[in-house]
Amino acid sequence: MLSDLQKLGRLIEKEGYLKEIIQWKNIAEINHCGQNHPIMAFVLGSKNPEHPVLFLTGGIHGLERIGAQLAWSLLKTTIDRLIWDRSLRELFKNIRLVVVPMINPVGYYNFTRSNGQGVDLMRNSPVRAIDKAPFLLGGHRFSNKLPWYQGQQGILEKETSALIDLFQEQTVKSRCVISLDFHSGFGMRDRLWFPFSYTKTPFGDLPEIHALAHLLEQTHPYHIYQIEPQSKAYLLNGDIWDHLFLQFKSENKTATFLPLTLEMGSWTWVRKNPLQLFSRQGVFNPMKEHRVKRTYRRHHLLFDFLLKAVNSHEIWSDLDPASRSKHEQLAMDRWY
Numbered sequence: 252m253l254s255d256l257q258k259l260g261r262l263i264e265k266e267g268y269l270k271e272i273i274q275w276k277n278i279a280e281i282n283h284c285g286q287n288h289p290i291m292a293f294v295l296g297s298k299n300p301e302h303p304v305l306f307l308t309g310g311i312h313g314l315e316r317i318g319a320q321l322a323w324s325l326l327k328t329t330i331d332r333l334i335w336d337r338s339l340r341e342l343f344k345n346i347r348l349v350v351v352p353m354i355n356p357v358g359y360y361n362f363t364r365s366n367g368q369g370v371d372l373m374r375n376s377p378v379r380a381i382d383k384a385p386f387l388l389g390g391h392r393f394s395n396k397l398p399w400y401q402g403q404q405g406i407l408e409k410e411t412s413a414l415i416d417l418f419q420e421q422t423v424k425s426r427c428v429i430s431l432d433f434h435s436g437f438g439m440r441d442r443l444w445f446p447f448s449y450t451k452t453p454f455g456d457l458p459e460i461h462a463l464a465h466l467l468e469q470t471h472p473y474h475i476y477q478i479e480p481q482s483k484a485y486l487l488n489g490d491i492w493d494h495l496f497l498q499f500k501s502e503n504k505t506a507t508f509l510p511l512t513l514e515m516g517s518w519t520w521v522r523k524n525p526l527q528l529f530s531r532q533g534v535f536n537p538m539k540e541h542r543v544k545r546t547y548r549r550h551h552l553l554f555d556f557l558l559k560a561v562n563s564h565e566i567w568s569d570l571d572p573a574s575r576s577k578h579e580q581l582a583m584d585r586w587y
């Protein structure tokens with residue numbers, strides 16, 4: 252994966268036009284067992300800090316490798332298209348796309364959920380659950396030998412800090428931000444989760460997520476996603492997206508931020524190929540090549556929809572008070 256990402260970096264350096272509109276950098280270097288693992292970030296399109304942003308992340312859980320691969324695949328397609336597609340170049344004049352395909356490179360290489368310190372990066376932020384989170388799974392501080400370890404109190408892992416800093420740098424003045432974080436786990440369906448994880452209380456941009464979901468359902472009535480609050484599945488301590496949402500809103504009260512998680516249902520891969528159950532990797536990833544390719548294809552429609560949705564964000568994010576309260580009521584009836 253790292254070599255695939257570095258190849259993209261070289262392609263950008265070589266093509267004059269790409270170099271103008273894409274920046275890439277290592278936002279951190281993680282040293283583990285004498286080896287350096289860079290975290291690469293790619294920023295495409297508008298440099299205007301107020302413009303809307305789509306922020307993609309993969310591989311927070313290293314073992315869920317398909318998430319990192321999917322982020323890479325979407326990034327690669329976008330870069331390849333920017334070489335020839337005039338309409339896409341126009342689109343990127345008004346929006347910014349930020350992609351961090353592999354936030355946990357040590358976990359990716361070692362086939363572990365956690366980072367090299369045994370910390371689950373989805374449970375490492377300072378946010379504490381105020382409603383009851385499940386024992387262990389909801390995050391704990393007992394030992395880094397157990398899964399779902401949050402890390403020591405008050406200490407952010409290097410990967411977490413790098414992500415927080417990049418997010419802040421790229422979105423702080425933006426009018427509208429959607430993030431999409433790729434995960435895979437149990438379940439038959441592909442789920443799109445929105446906040447919160449630390450409480451069952453609805454989050455501040457509930458009317459906007461309802462308006463966006465409505466737009467998706469109207470535009471693509473046969474889409475495959477089950478859209479719901481994360482808190483319907485289980486609650487968490489230290490969710491990074493809860494933290495980023497609360498921080499964003501404290502600085503940018505009138506702007507919209509929808510942090511989405513795509514939880515790819517892995518049971519379908521296991522059902523079609525039960526032998527996967529005997530491999531650690533197989534529980535979280537498609538193993539057959541055609542299924543990996545199908546996973547890449549499967550989410551392009553969503554990616555394309557989100558690019559267009561941030562570009563035309565006024566339609567669903569600048570709601571007048573009457574339609575805002577209508578969407579809020581519909582969202583409460585549907586999800587709570």
Ligand SMILES: [Zn+2]
Nearest residue numbers: 312315434435
């Ligand atoms: Zn995950």
